[in-house]
Amino acid sequence: MSSVLNVPTLQVNVARKVFPAVAGRAANHVLDAILFDVEAGSFVAITGPSGGGKSTLLNIIAGLDRAFDGGIRFSDPNLNVAFVFQSPRLLPWRTVRENIALVLPPNDPRHANIDELLGRVGLADAAHAYPEMISLGMQRRAALARAFILEPDILLMDEPFVSLDDPTAQGLRQLLMELWSRRPTTVLFVTHDRQEAVMLASRVICLAGAPASVVQDEAVALTIGERVDRDKVRAEQNRIFGAA
Numbered sequence: 001m002s003s004v005l006n007v008p009t010l011q012v013n014v015a016r017k018v019f020p021a022v023a024g025r026a027a028n029h030v031l032d033a034i035l036f037d038v039e040a041g042s043f044v045a046i047t048g049p050s051g052g053g054k055s056t057l058l059n060i061i062a063g064l065d066r067a068f069d070g071g072i073r074f075s076d077p078n079l080n081v082a083f084v085f086q087s088p089r090l091l092p093w094r095t096v097r098e099n100i101a102l103v104l105p106p107n108d109p110r111h112a113n114i115d116e117l118l119g120r121v122g123l124a125d126a127a128h129a130y131p132e133m134i135s136l137g138m139q140r141r142a143a144l145a146r147a148f149i150l151e152p153d154i155l156l157m158d159e160p161f162v163s164l165d166d167p168t169a170q171g172l173r174q175l176l177m178e179l180w181s182r183r184p185t186t187v188l189f190v191t192h193d194r195q196e197a198v199m200l201a202s203r204v205i206c207l208a209g210a211p212a213s214v215v216q217d218e219a220v221a222l223t224i225g226e227r228v229d230r231d232k233v234r235a236e237q238n239r240i241f242g243a244a
């Protein structure tokens with residue numbers, strides 16, 4: 001049984017990604033020789049400097065960008081993949097509840113879970129509000145609920161808590177950990193924020209260089225309880241990345 005968890009869910013091989021030259025802009029060789037496996041149930045943060053190719057890599061893994069040399073292999077082609085973007089991308093003409101319901105087929109039994117999930121993400125009272133009526137933090141809670149209602153095998157997240165004030169971002173991180181602990185799923189989480197990476201992930205992959213490649217790939221040695229302790233997180237961040 002235990003060997004099941006050690007099977008890679010995902011094998012990433014991006015030998016080369018080049019955005020071609022357009023309208024006077026030179027071709028941009030963004031990623032080079034990126035090779036790693038992701039084990040089922042692990043929470044992997046992909047970090048690195050702004051403009052370093054993190055989103056490009058996640059888009060390739062998601063299958064949104066197929067113009068690269070290499071291959072992305074899932075252990076099972078029927079794995080259920082969900083994506084949480086930087087912007088919540090809720091339909092403005094649909095209520096919060098409708099935005100979540102929309103991702104499920106009409107007669108799917110998971111419709112019965114929507115109200116409980118809305119309660120868990122603190123949106124029970126906002127279920128019938130339209131996105132423009134709620135804060136960005138609440139919209140991001142809705143985007144998390146929309147991803148988790150799918151019960152994904154793999155959850156891809158691209159800077160989902162960026163540009164929020166610190167307490168709101170911290171509340172969302174804790175919410176993500178709660179949702180993830182209730183239903184552990186394989187997560188790839190892109191962030192430029194090293195502290196956020198260490199706080200959330202079981203493993204940190206750091207991209208750097210131009211073109212970017214993997215310069216660090218480290219397990220995070222923190223228990224769930226230690227992740228809410230800022231001093232422990234900072235110490236682990238310093239161990240992995242060095243004191244900046």
Ligand SMILES: Nc1ncnc2c1ncn2[C@@H]1O[C@H](COP(=O)(O)OP(=O)(O)OP(=O)(O)O)[C@@H](O)[C@H]1O
Binds near residue numbers: 019030048049192
């Ligand atoms: N569609 C595109 N066409 C051309 N170049 C692109 C395209 N998308 C991204 N790039 C370039 O690829 C490089 C990597 O961008 P990417 O968005 O992947 O970086 P990032 O690490 O996610 O950055 P950030 O943290 O700022 O979001 C940048 O130089 C960017 O300008």
